[in-house]
Amino acid sequence: MEGRKHGTSDKNLFSGDPSASHYMVLAVLRAFIRSSRSLRLSTLPFSHSTSPSTSILRNMHNVVFVLGPPGSGKGTICAKIQENLGYVHLSAGDLLRAERQREGSEFGALIEQHIRNGSIVPVEITCALLENAMNNSGDAKGFLVDGFPRNEDNLQGWNKQMTGKALVQFVLFLSCPVPICIQRCLNRGQGRTDDNEESLKKRVETYNRQTFPIIEHFEKNGLVREVKSERSVEEIYADVVEVFNQAAKV
Template sequence: MLVKRLLRGLQSAIMSDKYNVAFVLGGPGAGKGTQCEKIVKEFGYVHLSAGDLLREERAKPGSEFGDMIEEHIKNGTIVPVEITCSLLERAMKNSEKNDFLIDGFPRNQNNLEGWNKQMGEKVNLKFVLFFNCPLEVCTQRCLDRGAAGSGRSDDNMESLKKRFDTYMNATMPIIEHYEALNLVQTIDATRSPEEVFEDVKPLFS
């Protein structure tokens, strides 16, 4: 018994040196950002949006990656994983907290492999939070968001078609990969934000 307790203590100490991460995935407009805001407020996690970090980097004067990131965002294609992982790791290092929601990542097999190579040993992956929402609902939400002045260059039908293609062909296989590892928590995201959050809360309590 003593040995088991010591081993558990050692395991906890090792885990505490790692970043605690929950990936947040779902189609464009599934409500990932809205739910992340609620989780941050209620449970004190740090919300890191891969897309937001890339957009911030793109907007920085003199950024060596700015033009390349802009081109990928406009085309609905995926920025090289090394850049995204570096931005995520920098944000985690700069945080005073150790619990993170990583929103919109990993989005494809290359992201997954790059993350495992660059960050796998530094992270305790708790689970993947998957907001499941039909594409027609997601499309309307994004178009409404764009019409309301979201300021996002990709909230238009042309970019959305490319983003949905990327999501269905590249991101869904990643969700299926984690499902095979019993790491996916699926939430019905067609409902109101308040109703969705009622299902999210028990996962973090």
């Protein structure tokens, strides 16, 4: 049997069988590649971005972070990108809401408390949900990670958990005046427990105090692609496609 021919039994390894020495060389080679790869990846700064083909070669998830104020249209635009450009949309907010609803979840009450308060759930929960979703999505060209990282804790947690497993291509920043965003959330009509004036006030405060500095951090690293999202979905999407086309050329 093929498996036995290339097996690791002593007999095979020391018998002088050419297939056995071939096996040893391969094993050593693989170990070398593994160690040099992890060395290289562990020295990469977080801001490192690369083309999809490079990340596929390295067996890593390709990621685009999608950020913007609540109601700026992140979910709407991500749905269109997923439909047309082959990226898988992962909304941190949707994953947290699903976990909140999951029977037996030990985090349901904590998540609900943060969502109503407009504060940010600890990254250990959110990052685990994102990583699981990525690992369960099969062979995706890339992932749109929507609504993450939203504060310093999210960013640090991602770096800790995902370095060597994911490469961030760029950050799609949907910018939109806050009063328009608030109105959109109030009209959203999805029955969300946080689409009310009181929660929205806190969410906007969290965005200004915690999320915007993260966007500025990415901006300094040359990773931000801003698209103004006060316009019609069609106009926004046309610019977004251009951003993805440019990224594919790098």
